[in-house]
Amino acid sequence: MKVCHLTSVHSYNDIRIFIKECNSLVEASHEVYLIAPNTRNKMLHGIHIHGMINPYKGRIKRILNFKEDILSEALKVDADIYHFHDPELIPVGLKLKKQNKKVIYDIHEDVPRQILTKYWIPRPLRKLISYAFEIYENQSVKKLDGLVTATPYIKKRFEKYNTNTIDVNNYPIMNELYVPSSSNCNKNNAVVYIGGISKERGSSSMVKAIGKTESTLILAGNFRDEKExxxxxxxxxxxxxxxxxxxxxxxxxxLLETALAGLVVLEPRTNFIDSLPIKMFEYMATGLPVIASNFPLWKEIIEGNNCGICVDPLNTDEIAAAIRWIKDNPVKAAEMGENGKKAIKEHYNWESESRKLQKFYEDL
Incomplete structure (x- = not known):
């Protein structure tokens, strides 16, 4: 099949879109195109990348105007299946449907709940915009050929509007991060956090907690807000x-191979509680014990597999105590790391998710 993925927001080398989905489709012998912003045209890993320059300054102008440029480029590709990744591209998906194309919407986030936390939207307008968008999104997906969601929670929301809905979870690629055997001899006295850095993702709690320990905190990622x-x-x-x-x-x-533990202490926000953060599974894949927020879904994964400690993400004493326990109990911590790797190998890996995606395409 000739397949075209579309994004107006994500970079061309996005982990879910490019590294996982597009590469898996190439491995399944499909002809794959990717239209993405702010890069040049190139062929990479067998994927035809069509770079689009976004000339529109500001989020609102991009949302209103850039989609037409994406649509024009998409029609030039003339693919059998179009697979788009951003809510702002729903109008593009609907127009492609009118051209008798097969169209898939990849839903990464529960957007209506996410809108409620957007700082750039005036607070009095958030509930109204969230409500209006949810109605629009629910009605739009009925007209599409299929939906791919990033979590079972999001799938549950949408399958009543479109029965051809599957969840393809952001689990790690086994041969990328998985470490067959662990050793504590090269561990540094440091815990690590990877990903976007913001208060809602626990930045303040992590920094304050590390001050109550003898360890160091390593932050690997970019800040979301200059003021923060x-x-x-x-x-x-x-x-x-x-x-x-x-x-x-x-x-x-x-970095992960040399740390004591991985932190994912996101605040209890609506859009986080039922999410499946990829960093949590990447920690597990490299044999790191995980210190995670005590959300019910996360406790089921972390405590159910005995691969880490769940804490109140707003309680810096609990976070600090978990860090100290990992440092003071290296044998048990190593066992947690091994348990996490076992869980990744048996359940939480991209290889099994990619097979779901490939079958979804074939059925479509």
Whole structure:
């Protein structure tokens, strides 16, 4: 099949879109195209990348105008199946349907709940916009050929509007991060967090907690907000933080192999509680014990597989106590790491998810 993935927001090398989905489809012998913003045309890993320059300054102008440029490029590709990844591209998907194309909507987030937390939307308008968008999204998906969701929770929301809905979870690629055997001899006295850095993702709690331990906190990722970055770096505990900024996939693997534990202490926000953060599974794949928020779904994974400790993400004493326990109990911590790897190998890996995606395409 000739397949075209579309995004107006994500980078061309996005982990879910490019590294996982597009590469898996190439491996299944499909002809794969990817239309993505702010890159040049190129062939990479057998994928035809069509770079689109976004000339529109500001989020609102991009949402209103860039989709027409994406649609024009998509029609030039003339694919059998179009697979789009952003809510703002729903109008593009509907127009492609009018051209008798097969169209898939890949739903990464529960957007109506996410809107309620968007700082750039005036607070009095958030509930109204959230409600209006949910109605629009629910009605639109009925007209599409299929939906791919990033979590079972999102799937449950949508399958009553479109029965051809599957969840394809963001689990790690086994041969990328999985470490067959672990050793504690090269471990540094440091815990690590990878990904976007913001207060809602636990940045303040992690920094304050590390000040109550003898360990160091390593932050690998970019700040989401300049003001929050300034405020965080003014904390007295910041002196115990090693901020590395963005790392590529190879650097992340090397970092995780030498840490004591991985942190994913996101605040109890509506859009986080039923999410499946990829960083949690990447920690497990490299044999790191996980210190995670005590959300019911996460407790089921972490405590159910005995691969880490769940804590109140707003309680810095609990986070600090978990870090100290990992440091003071290296044998039991290593057992947790091995349990996490076992769970990844048996259940939470991309290889099994990619087979679901390939069958979905074939059925369509």
């Amino acid at each position: 970055e300034v405020e965080l770096k003014m904390l007295s505990e910041w002196k115990k933080v090693n901020f590395l900024g963005y790392l590529d996939r190879k650097q992340i693997k090397g």
